[in-house]
Amino acid sequence: MQNNLQLLYGNIDIYLFDQLLKGRFNDCHEVIDIGCGGGRNLHYFLQNGFEVYGIDPDARAIEHVKQLSALLAPNNPELNFVVAAAEQLPYVDxxxxxxxxxxxxxxxxxxxxxxxxxxxxxxxxKPGGYLFARLASDIGIEDLVTLIGDGVYLLPDGSTRYLVNQEMLLRYTAELGAELFEPIKTTNVQNLRCMTTWCLKKR
Incomplete structure (x- = not known):
């Protein structure tokens, strides 16, 4: 059973897996993974008829995800995977x-x-489209992080990250004219770091 799940879903983010189990993205067709790496979150989409795209600034990661796509979805175009940064996506609105x-x-x-x-x-x-985001936050560890830059903090685990908080996420949700399709959820890893799931639907 474990091997079958691994083949179908890969090393998927558990909270993305949760959305798939809920059938949230069943009516989606074009899917893009921003910062796709080697494609850990794309196994399910590649094997189930979605048109899958991915961008990453690391050329080696893009070569790897192209190979994964060719293996799991031979009809998914190789050109769907490109070297690019999140702030400069090479796609139309x-x-x-x-x-x-x-x-x-x-x-x-x-x-x-x-x-x-x-x-x-x-x-x-697209209007009606979904954004699934997982990102570091200070939620629950506000007194344990140290501001070292413009929104950038030193975390107790020794890493540095740009951190959000719930107020900021809710403000952006309103500014974008979006709606939450899932409550904001945060995982606290032994007070060393916190990861927040932010799920938006575009109106």
Whole structure:
């Protein structure tokens, strides 16, 4: 059973898996993974008839995900995977039904960079489309992180990340004219870091 699940879903983000189990994205057709890496979150989509795209600034990651796509979905065009940054997506407005943005936005250099990345991703979503985002936050560890830059913090685990909080996420939800299709959820990893799931639907 475990091997079968691994083949179908890969090493998928557990909270993205939760959305798939709920059937949230059943009516989506064009899916893009922003910062796709080697394609850990794309196994299910490649094997179930979605048109799958991916961008990553790492050329080696793009070569790897192209190979994965060729193996799992030979008819999915290789050209769907390109070297690019989240803040400069090479697509026209309203292109995708679902944008996956897992563990990417917290690499923003500052507030302006975060805003540019987020609005770039939002631009390419179709009306009615979904944004699934997982990103670092200070929710629950506010007194344990140290501000070292414009929105960038030193975490107790020794890493540095751009951190959001619930107020900020709700403000962006309103500014974008979006709606939450899932409550904001945060996982606290032994007070070393916190990861928040932010799920938006574009009106």
């Amino acid at each position: 309203d292109s995708f039904d679902l944008a996956i943005c897992s563990a990417i936005l917290h690499f923003a250099r500052d507030h302006a960079h975060f805003d540019t990345m987020l609005r770039s991703v939002w631009r390419v979503l």
